[in-house]
Amino acid sequence: MSTSPIIVLDFETSGLSPNCGDRAIEIGAVLIEDNMVTARFQSLMNPGFRISHFIEAFTGITNSMVEAAPPCEEVMEDFAYFIGDYPLVAHNASFDSRFLDAELGFIGRSRSSDMACSMLAARRVYPHAPNHRLGTLVRYCGIDTDGTFHRALVDAEMTGRLWISMIEEIKNSFGLNRVEFDLMRKLSQISKANARAYLERVAGEQRQGERRTGGPAPIKEQGAQQGRHA
Secondary structure, X not given: OOOOOEEEEEEEEOOOOXXXXXXXXXXXXXXXXXXXXXXXXXXXXXXXXXXXXXXHHHHOOOHXXXXXXXXXXXXXXXXXXXXXXXXXEEOXXXXXXXXXXXXXXXXXXXXXXXXXXXXXXXXXXXXXXXXXXXXXXXXXXOOOOOOOOOOHHHHHHHHHHHHHHHHHHHHHHHOOOXXXXXXXXXXXXXXXXXXXXXXXXXXXXHHHHHHHHOOOOOOOOOOOOOOOOO
């Protein structure tokens, strides 16, 4: 059974904190509908200052690349249109949400959607993974990749595939017909020790509901919105 659409996003940035004056230098995002990527958004961003040699080496994004890119504010106007009010997902969402909120603030906007963290969810779905960095989880789940990381669109796509993998793992392990964003978000917020009991309870409630209605309850889905950079 299909799940409601989500946007998976990733920022590359000039540093660790917008509170210290750091800005986004690249944004990548994918729209996932019915467990498939149906639209993409990617843009480099010019923060108005030079980035460090460390960030150049870490991301492969050079000063000449950001100098030729559109200003952060211009990109964020387009990105705000792309994400609309879809639920959002990011790997280490506390980091990406800070930059998203800060960059939206520069254009007088604010985020209206909830954001879930795929890293926290993975700690509960894949507790035996060697660690829960994105690259490790991609290899652990057998997700195809060319080995490129720390570029925004690639990381967003890999996070999206990881999210789909976790949904399928939960469905197969617990017999759920549907795994929605709110379930995944709540799963990421409860303790790892209670994760299995939570999923077993949800599965039981879902089966009871289906017996009462004679089949899977219908899912109210949000219409797909195509961004200008789809």
